[in-house]
Amino acid sequence: MNKNHPKIQYGKTGVLLVNLGTPDSTSWWDIRKYLKEFLSDRRVIEVNPIIWKIILNLFILTFRPSKTARAYKKIWMKDVNKSPLRFYTEMQTNKLRQKFTSDDITIDFAMRYGNPSIRSKIFELKGQGCENLIILPLYPQYAAATTATVCDEVYRSLMGMRWQPSLQIISHYESETKYIYALKNSIEKKISQIEWIPDLILASYHGIPQKYFDKGDPYHCYCQKTSRLLSESYKKIPIRTTFQSRFGPQAWLQPYTDKTLEKLPSEGIKNLLVICPGFASDCVETLEEISIEGKNSFIDAGGKNFDVVKCLNDNDDHIELFETLIQKYFVK
Numbered sequence: 001m002n003k004n005h006p007k008i009q010y011g012k013t014g015v016l017l018v019n020l021g022t023p024d025s026t027s028w029w030d031i032r033k034y035l036k037e038f039l040s041d042r043r044v045i046e047v048n049p050i051i052w053k054i055i056l057n058l059f060i061l062t063f064r065p066s067k068t069a070r071a072y073k074k075i076w077m078k079d080v081n082k083s084p085l086r087f088y089t090e091m092q093t094n095k096l097r098q099k100f101t102s103d104d105i106t107i108d109f110a111m112r113y114g115n116p117s118i119r120s121k122i123f124e125l126k127g128q129g130c131e132n133l134i135i136l137p138l139y140p141q142y143a144a145a146t147t148a149t150v151c152d153e154v155y156r157s158l159m160g161m162r163w164q165p166s167l168q169i170i171s172h173y174e175s176e177t178k179y180i181y182a183l184k185n186s187i188e189k190k191i192s193q194i195e196w197i198p199d200l201i202l203a204s205y206h207g208i209p210q211k212y213f214d215k216g217d218p219y220h221c222y223c224q225k226t227s228r229l230l231s232e233s234y235k236k237i238p239i240r241t242t243f244q245s246r247f248g249p250q251a252w253l254q255p256y257t258d259k260t261l262e263k264l265p266s267e268g269i270k271n272l273l274v275i276c277p278g279f280a281s282d283c284v285e286t287l288e289e290i291s292i293e294g295k296n297s298f299i300d301a302g303g304k305n306f307d308v309v310k311c312l313n314d315n316d317d318h319i320e321l322f323e324t325l326i327q328k329y330f331v332k
Helices: 028-039 049-075 084-097 118-127 147-159 177-193 210-214 219-233 257-267 284-300 316-327
Strands: 012-022 105-114 130-137 166-169 200-206 239-244 271-275 305-308
Touching (some): 012 028, 012 084, 012 118, 028 049, 028 105, 049 284, 084 316, 105 118, 105 147, 118 130, 118 147, 147 166, 177 219, 200 219, 200 284, 210 219, 239 257, 239 284, 271 284, 284 305
Parallel strands (some): 012 105, 012 130, 130 166, 200 271, 271 305
């Protein structure tokens, strides 16, 4: 062996949990920086790039950061100075590490937008001797605007590496038995904690533009499949699917969550429980958009009782799901 040869780490498997992302703080500049990266993704916004660049920089990034900052300030975890999404992603990573005691596996997390970046973590894992990478995007239902953007960034990162690791991406898990079981458990736990019986459970997923679905994106089908399996698993209360967080004037997947919340009391639905199966961690969409704004809309429209099932976060059965997904590709 050449004594001058540099020491090389090798033989390990790296697991990278990837969540959507979060601003570093609630400051206007941090929010703007995060929004610019997110809304500049061509898979997220499929508009003529020249026109969109003008709209984004002149209008959206001038006015929207203030509104988004107000939303984040309502749910920001001031004691740890982190967004809930960042906090729970870290907790998921730490608990998952405890499931794997082998020295041959390293588990970490990254954010698609914001910090820590996918690129930095892939290079870090490779430097630790990870010749095999398992990427787990924390989106149960595949969509081009979510999971595929993670794939894009992973591939771009690998393009800058001379010695590339092997790669496995877990692209969706919308119908995994342990996922459905964990969702059912979360519903049962919430119902045991409240003193009223829901007339309906609303399963609210993040929406995508209707034209994305028309072009062949399978996301809508995956969401409906999750809801169907959950309904078959938990038959005590009917479950209805809706879509939230639409952006811009174009049509998005329907029915819309906000419009449904305004209409349900007139249909006799006065006691409502909402679950957000498409979010692996509580975030601004679940804690501000649904738990605060959604509740106000429902109550103002004549509803009586309203509550939200927490996301699976770092629940034990959620971590067991991740363990099962990873075990399929981890070769000891």
